[in-house]
Amino acid sequence: MFKKSLAAVAILGAFAGSAVAADVTLYGLADLGLNYIHTDADVGSSGKDDSFTMRAGQNSASRFGLKGTEDLGNGLKVGFVLENGFDADTGSLTTAGKIFDRESQAYLEGAFGKVGFGRVGQLASANGTYGLLGRFSPFSSGWGDTIGQRTVMANGYSRMDNMVSYVTPDFAGFKVYAQYSFKNAAAGAGDENKTTADRYYGIGATFDAGNFAAVAIVDSINMAHPGTYANEEELDDPMTVTLGATYDFGVAKLFASGQYFDNVREVGYKNSFAGFKDADGNEFGYGTQTNADKKVYGANMTGYGIAIGASAPVLGGTLAGLIGYMDADNDGGNDKAPYESGFDVKRWNVAVGYSYNLSKRTSLYAGAAYTKDSVKIMNATGTQEVANQDPTSVEVLGGMIHRF
Helix, strand or coil: CHHHHHHHHHHHHCCCHHHHHCEEEEEEEEEEEEEEEEEECCCCHHHEEEEEEEEECCCCCCEEEEEEEEEEECCEEEEEEEEEEECCCCCCECCCCCCCCCEEEEEEEECCEEEEEEEEECCCCCCCCCCCCHHHCCCCCCECCCECHHHHCECCCCEEEEEEEEECCCECCEEEEEEEECCCCCCCCCCCCCCCCCEEEEEEEEEEECCEEEEEEEEEEECCCCCCCECHHHCCCCEEEEEEEEEECCCCEEEEEEEEEEEECEECCCCCCCCCECCCCCECCCECEECCCCEEECCCEEEEEEEEEEEEEECCEEEEEEEEEEEEECCCCCCCCCCCCCEEEEEEEEEEEEEEECCCCEEEEEEEEEEEEEEEEECCCCCCEEEEECCEEEEEEEEEEEEC
């Protein structure tokens, strides 16, 4: 840690001499492994697909960052976090055009709580400083494509630009969190804090008492008007309500989470399985898709997801398991026949995983998941079922993480 702090100070010293007076740390991790996925879109032999690839960030996204604090006296502390995401298998940036895409914030902390400014993860996620859901799943933010609670919930897990975040002091185990983004993405259309820009806002609370912890979050996006695509301004603002709890029995730890979502753009993390296509040959996803005419395609998803999991120490490592269920539908928004009326999807997901520490900084992991969907598609009037498909996927993965 001492060497890393010295290195970080040396780097920052090129930018600001005052950095030497702060407590600065350079940190990061590299996650590399292999991934196999078999998908069956339930549309005959043409809908089956197999992939075997090297993957980066299957368990924890590869990253490096700088973080530091300075004691201002009188109980005040100022700090910053600058965190970059990269693909360890190629060396490329995770997000093109952003050096610190995972987090870029400065904050002030004192008896009043903590207030931060910059790009950070939303409350209903497991991302960064303010994401609250990671400790309510045995797979934190999720492994691979189909392992974790995000597989059966709305596709949040996002990071927002121009965010103001506030955390209250601890009141008998309770903390309250609030966030507001003046504009979710710097590269997006619209002006900050205007109706022409998408603006995220959320409020949440956590409670900790010994081995028990719980969370509740309500968040939404005030969508831009007019929207990016034709007819998008007619869509309502999305909203999610998320609850979670965990209890550590010592011999095992239990996790439970649930989410109600309304008018969300995407559900189930991965919007569609490879080869699952509609009658026009377009990939049919569970959420916003756009065709060549820039029309909203399968949005307004409403429903719920539930995930129950457990973890336990086994043979020197940690064995984890999770089962999830999602029920979601939309009421149209698709302009392409025969799907104008929308569709309904029900999903079951079962996942297991094992991780083993080789040292304090290096670990191995392996996991597998089975996902089965039941998708019912109605005609334009909503009176006739035109398709009923049951796509499935099997995912097997493994890898190594080294932290520094």
